[in-house]
Amino acid sequence: MVSAEIVIKNFEIVNELLLVSFSDNSEAIVNLKTLRERCPCASCAGETDALGNLYKGPEQKLIESSYQISGIQPVGYYGLRPFWKDGHNTGIITGELLKELSD
Numbered sequence: 150m151v152s153a154e155i156v157i158k159n160f161e162i163v164n165e166l167l168l169v170s171f172s173d174n175s176e177a178i179v180n181l182k183t184l185r186e187r188c189p190c191a192s193c194a195g196e197t198d199a200l201g202n203l204y205k206g207p208e209q210k211l212i213e214s215s216y217q218i219s220g221i222q223p224v225g226y227y228g229l230r231p232f233w234k235d236g237h238n239t240g241i242i243t244g245e246l247l248k249e250l251s252d
C-alpha cells in the first residue's frame with residue numbers, strides 16, 4: 150500500500166523560522182511571516198462553495214504579534230496547528246503546504 154500522505158516527523162521553531170522534518174528524510178524551512186500570510190484557514194484563505202463563489206472573513210489587521218508563535222500543536226501525522234500570539238489558531242498547515250512554502 151502506498152500512502153501519498155506526507156508524514157511530519159519533527160518540528161521546531163528557531164528564531165523566525167519553522168523547521169520541519171518528514172518521514173522521507175526531507176525537510177522544510179518556512180519563515181513564520183510566510184506561514185501566517187499563507188494561513189489556510191477559512192477566515193484567512195476563504196472557502197469556496199459548490200458554485201465556485203469564494204467567501205472570506207473580514208480582512209485581518211496583522212500586527213507584530215501576528216507573526217509570532219506561542220506554540221504548535223501536531224494534528225495527526227500530517228499537519229501542524231500554530232498558535233499565533235495575536236490569538237489566531239484556526240489554521241492547520243499540512244506537510245504538503247509546508248513543503249510548498251519552504252525556502
Ligand SMILES: [Zn+2]
Nearest residue numbers: 188190193240
Ligand atoms: Zn487563518
